[in-house]
Amino acid sequence: MNLRALSLFFFLALHTLISAESFPSGIWFSEKKEFRNGYEFLQLSIQENKFVFAKLSYNEERKWEETKVLGVIENKNEMFQFKSEMCTVFSAKQLGDKWILIKGFDCDHLQLKLTKNEQEIIISPSIGITESVTLKQVRQRSENTIGAIVVSEDKKIFQVWSLGMRYVKKGASVLINGKPVTMLETVDSTGKFSSNEPIRKGEIISINNPKSSDLFD
Numbered sequence: 299m300n301l302r303a304l305s306l307f308f309f310l311a312l313h314t315l316i317s318a319e320s321f322p323s324g325i326w327f328s329e330k331k332e333f334r335n336g337y338e339f340l341q342l343s344i345q346e347n348k349f350v351f352a353k354l355s356y357n358e359e360r361k362w363e364e365t366k367v368l369g370v371i372e373n374k375n376e377m378f379q380f381k382s383e384m385c386t387v388f389s390a391k392q393l394g395d396k397w398i399l400i401k402g403f404d405c406d407h408l409q410l411k412l413t414k415n416e417q418e419i420i421i422s423p424s425i426g427i428t429e430s431v432t433l434k435q436v437r438q439r440s441e442n443t444i445g446a447i448v449v450s451e452d453k454k455i456f457q458v459w460s461l462g463m464r465y466v467k468k469g470a471s472v473l474i475n476g477k478p479v480t481m482l483e484t485v486d487s488t489g490k491f492s493s494n495e496p497i498r499k500g501e502i503i504s505i506n507n508p509k510s511s512d513l514f515d
Contacts, residue, residue, distance in 0.1 A: 323344055323345045323346065324343075324344055324435050324436065325341065325342070325343050325435070325436045325444075325445045325460065325461075325462065326341065326342040326343075326344075326419050326433035326434060326435050326436065327339060327340070327341050327342075327433055327434060327436065327445070327447045327502065328340040328341070328426070328431050328432065328433050328434075329432075329500060330499055330500045331426055331427055331428065331431075333427050335357055335358040335359065336355060336356045336357040336358060337355070337356055337499075338353055338354060338355035338356070338426055338427065339353070339354050339447055339449055339459065339500075340352065340353050340354075340424065340425070340426050340431050340433060341353075341354070341433070341447070341459070341460065341461060342419060342421065342433050343461050343462070344371070347370050347371045348368075348369075348370055348371070349368070349369060349370070349371055349380055350366055350367070350368050350461055351366070351367040351380065351410065351421065351425060352364060352365060352366045352367070352461055353365040353425050353426055354449060354459045354487075355426075356393075356449075356450075360389070361389070361390065361391050361392070362389065362390045362391070362392070362393050363387060363388065363389050363390075363400075364387070364388040364389075364390075364397055364487065365385070365386070365387050365388075365425055366385065366386050366387075366388075366461075367380075367382050367384075367385050367405060367408065367410075367425060368382070368383055368384045368385075369381050369382040369383040369384070370383065378412050379409055379410065379411055379412065380409070380410035380411075380412060380421070381406070381409060382405045382406055382407075382408040382409070382410065383405075383406060384402070384405070385402065385403050385404075385405035385408070386399060386401065386402045386403075387399075387400055387401040387402075388400065393449070393450055393457050393488055394457060394483070394485050394488055394490055395485065396485060396486055397486050397487070410422070410423065417434055417435045418432055418433065418434055418435075419432070419433045419435070420432050420433075421433070436502055436504075437504075442506055442507040442508070443504055443505065443506050443507070444460060444462040444463070444465060444466060444470075444504075444505040444506075444507060445460060445462070445502055445503070445504060445505075446458035446459060446460035446462070446463060446489065446502070446503050446505060447459055447460065447500065447501070447502055447503075448474075448497055448498065448499050448500060448501045448502075448503065449488075449499060450499070451497050451498065451499060454492050454493060454494065455482075455490065455491070455492055456490075456491055456492075456493065456497040457488055457489065457490050457491070458488065458489050458491065458503055459487055459488055460487060460489075461487050462487075462505075463484050463486065463487045463488060463489050464484070464486055464487060465507065466481070466484050466489065466505055466507065467507045467508055469508050470505050470506060470507045470508065471505070471506045472491065472503055472504070472505050472506075473503065473504045473506075474493065474497065474501060474502070474503045474504070475501070477493075477495070479491050479492065479493045479497075479503065480492045480493070481505075491503070
């Protein structure tokens with residue numbers, strides 16, 4: 299390996315290290331955002347220099363929709379931006395049905411700016427109903443933990459949403475507020491659970507897999 303190639307190798311390795319330290323792998327969620335005839339939650343998932351920024355929205359007329367923005371994180375003069383590469387919108391009449399792709403569109407012009415403050419991230423512009431959105435990071439018990447947010451509840455049954463749900467494995471342990479709950483089924487990015495105690499929208503559940511998974515495989 300010549301000197302120029304060696305220098306390039308160390309430069310790329312250092313750049314990757316800086317990006318990884320600035321943006322640790324993890325999942326962030328917004329609080330419930332209400333609008334006329336519905337509500338929405340937003341989620342950010344980061345793994346190394348890749349990201350998925352997603353929105354789950356419920357509307358009485360259109361029912362359920364999931365919007366996803368995929369792309370890479372760029373470091374420009376110590377200022378980090380999310381560069382979008384692909385955007386898709388999925389739909390379902392009922393939460394728990396398989397998502398149906400209804401639209402895919404070119405969004406490489408969309409530049410998302412990020413501000414990080416301890417456990418919070420502010421993204422602008424938002425893909426939601428507000429110009430910017432604040433998201434809080436999910437605390438992970440281990441590298442095998444998948445975080446999900448409660449988006450619907452009916453008595454003892456509640457449903458959650460997370461881009462990592464499709465990686466939930468048989469035998470996973472599930473906790474909410476430190477107490478175990480029962481997993482009934484998972485479909486795409488949603489899951490149905492039961493609990494003997496009241497559960498509210500916006501609460502976070504922790505799913506600990508027997509083995510870790512790659513969100514961006």
